[in-house]
Amino acid sequence: MSTHAAVRSLNINNINPHVRAAEYAVRGELAVRAEEYRAKLAKGCTDLPFDKVISANIGNPQQLDQKPITFFRQVLSLVEYPQLLEKEAVLLEQLGYKSDVIERAKWLLKEVGSVGAYSASAGAPGIRDSVAKFLERRDGFPADPKDIYLSAGASSGVNTLLHIICAGPNTGVLVPIPQYPLYTATLSLLNAQCVPYYLDESKGWGTDLEAIKAAHKKAVDEGTDVRAIVIINPGNPTGASLSVEDIKAVIDFAAQEKLVIMADEVYQTNIFLGEFHSFKKVLRSMQKDEPEKYKYVELASLHSISKGMVGECGHRGGYFELCGFDPEVVEQIYKFVSISLCAPVVAQCVVEMMVNPPKEGEPSYELYKQEWDGIYTGLRERARALYKAFREMEGVECQDPQGAMYLFPTIHLPPKAIEAAKKEGRSPDEFYAFRLLDATGVCVVPGSGFGQKENTLHFRTTFLAPGTEWVGRITKFHKEFMDEFR
Numbered sequence: 001m002s003t004h005a006a007v008r009s010l011n012i013n014n015i016n017p018h019v020r021a022a023e024y025a026v027r028g029e030l031a032v033r034a035e036e037y038r039a040k041l042a043k044g045c046t047d048l049p050f051d052k053v054i055s056a057n058i059g060n061p062q063q064l065d066q067k068p069i070t071f072f073r074q075v076l077s078l079v080e081y082p083q084l085l086e087k088e089a090v091l092l093e094q095l096g097y098k099s100d101v102i103e104r105a106k107w108l109l110k111e112v113g114s115v116g117a118y119s120a121s122a123g124a125p126g127i128r129d130s131v132a133k134f135l136e137r138r139d140g141f142p143a144d145p146k147d148i149y150l151s152a153g154a155s156s157g158v159n160t161l162l163h164i165i166c167a168g169p170n171t172g173v174l175v176p177i178p179q180y181p182l183y184t185a186t187l188s189l190l191n192a193q194c195v196p197y198y199l200d201e202s203k204g205w206g207t208d209l210e211a212i213k214a215a216h217k218k219a220v221d222e223g224t225d226v227r228a229i230v231i232i233n234p235g236n237p238t239g240a241s242l243s244v245e246d247i248k249a250v251i252d253f254a255a256q257e258k259l260v261i262m263a264d265e266v267y268q269t270n271i272f273l274g275e276f277h278s279f280k281k282v283l284r285s286m287q288k289d290e291p292e293k294y295k296y297v298e299l300a301s302l303h304s305i306s307k308g309m310v311g312e313c314g315h316r317g318g319y320f321e322l323c324g325f326d327p328e329v330v331e332q333i334y335k336f337v338s339i340s341l342c343a344p345v346v347a348q349c350v351v352e353m354m355v356n357p358p359k360e361g362e363p364s365y366e367l368y369k370q371e372w373d374g375i376y377t378g379l380r381e382r383a384r385a386l387y388k389a390f391r392e393m394e395g396v397e398c399q400d401p402q403g404a405m406y407l408f409p410t411i412h413l414p415p416k417a418i419e420a421a422k423k424e425g426r427s428p429d430e431f432y433a434f435r436l437l438d439a440t441g442v443c444v445v446p447g448s449g450f451g452q453k454e455n456t457l458h459f460r461t462t463f464l465a466p467g468t469e470w471v472g473r474i475t476k477f478h479k480e481f482m483d484e485f486r
């Protein structure tokens with residue numbers, strides 16, 4: 001028994017074991033070490049072989065110098081401090097605010113009252129209306145504001161949905177591998193079963209229906225009550241976007257097997273190759289063609305202000321839309337979200353602006369468009385530069401950058417490196433990632449943090465960091481690593 005156990009109520013062995021069991025590699029040991037290095041550098045330490053830490057482990061755009069969109073922040077400045085609206089002339093003539101910024105701030109304040117007040121549990125009604133209108137424009141099918149729930153980031157939406165879906169240790173949820181570890185971690189917390197299905201790296205990380213069917217059958221045969229399937233589209237860490245055919249196949253399978261579909265669409269605007277097709281749009285078109293067959297498909301789709309060109313992840317905003325859920329279940333979802341009172345109200349305002357940005361012809365449009373396009377082009381260029389560097393590295397294979405904010409290359413490490421990793425009690429990809437961090441200050445996440453096929457090794461890096469100097473650091477490290485262990 002540790003000495004702590006005698007003097008305190010809580011110790012590592014008596015807290016919730018499901019918290020202990022949960023793994024979340026994107027903020028794990030590597031990220032902690034990276035923060036230690038950052039703190040050392042800030043104190044003026046000069047004995048590290050780098051002068052800057054690059055946090056390429058997490059899609060955190062503004063930490064890596066992505067500038068916030070001016071329209072969003074100008075409006076927020078006014079909703080946070082409405083007294084500024086009494087000085088319209090100063091705003092317009094001296095601070096360069098445009099009239100549509102002032103109008104939007106007034107409108108939002110009318111909808112929410114004060115951003116310091118709780119809103120209705122599922123979000124301010126006017127903001128839910130805006131989201132519904134956006135979905136109608138995006139998909140060409142009606143959307144009902146009553147089906148929309150504002151959330152504290154997509155993470156809190158996922159948390160809500162999995163809490164509702166997971167009835168006990170026997171509940172299973174199909175999760176893509178590799179995946180963003182929010183899903184496996186939350187299933188661990190809920191003591192439910194993750195039913196992994198593998199994405200096909202040889203086909204650009206496509207969703208393989210046969211793999212889904214096989215994973216589902218195996219779990220059902222083992223007695224698991226599989227109730228839902230998670231789809232991340234575009235993928236994290238893979239960036240792959242699903243084709244309409246693949247989405248149809250998933251919906252069809254979900255209809256046959258009565259699976260709730262959780263469509264995580266937070267990267268819907270981060271697309272470099274192909275096109276984004278929402279699950280809602282494809283579902284509604286299938287329902288139009290064959291209403292009886294798809295009538296009861298349950299779909300929850302999620303979006304966020306964290307990603308895309310918005311990148312406001314620190315504000316913690318998002319929403320999910322429910323389609324086809326039983327009204328009694330919906331009541332429980334409503335009760336569940338009401339237990340946390342409401343999503344952050346400032347974040348709800350950002351959601352509103354994300355789904356209803358300045359339109360062509362409006363005063364803020366030109367700058368908005370210029371900023372949006374600049375961020376998009378910068379991301380695409382950095383993705384290409386990183387991809388090109390990976391392609392030239394020995395033993396590294398990388399799929400074309402397709403979307404999201406990440407590359408997920410395969411690495412083939414020499415046997416001596418694998419042995420050295422074993423001696424340190426680390427997986428080889430973890431060993432590689434620690435070495436990379438220690439030598440260059442670049443923090444990536446080993447593939448094992450997302451799941452990967454047996455006998456394959458990967459790492460995930462974002463392509464958010466500005467410039468390409470850090471890419472050179474990775475290339476140099478890799479060459480030296482391979483030489484050391486060859």
Ligand SMILES: Cc1ncc(COP(=O)(O)O)c(C=O)c1O
Nearest residue numbers: 059153154155180236304306318
């Ligand atoms: C696929 C995916 N879903 C959800 C999230 C969570 O995003 P949010 O900041 O909206 O909670 C992330 C964050 O990286 C993500 O990659």
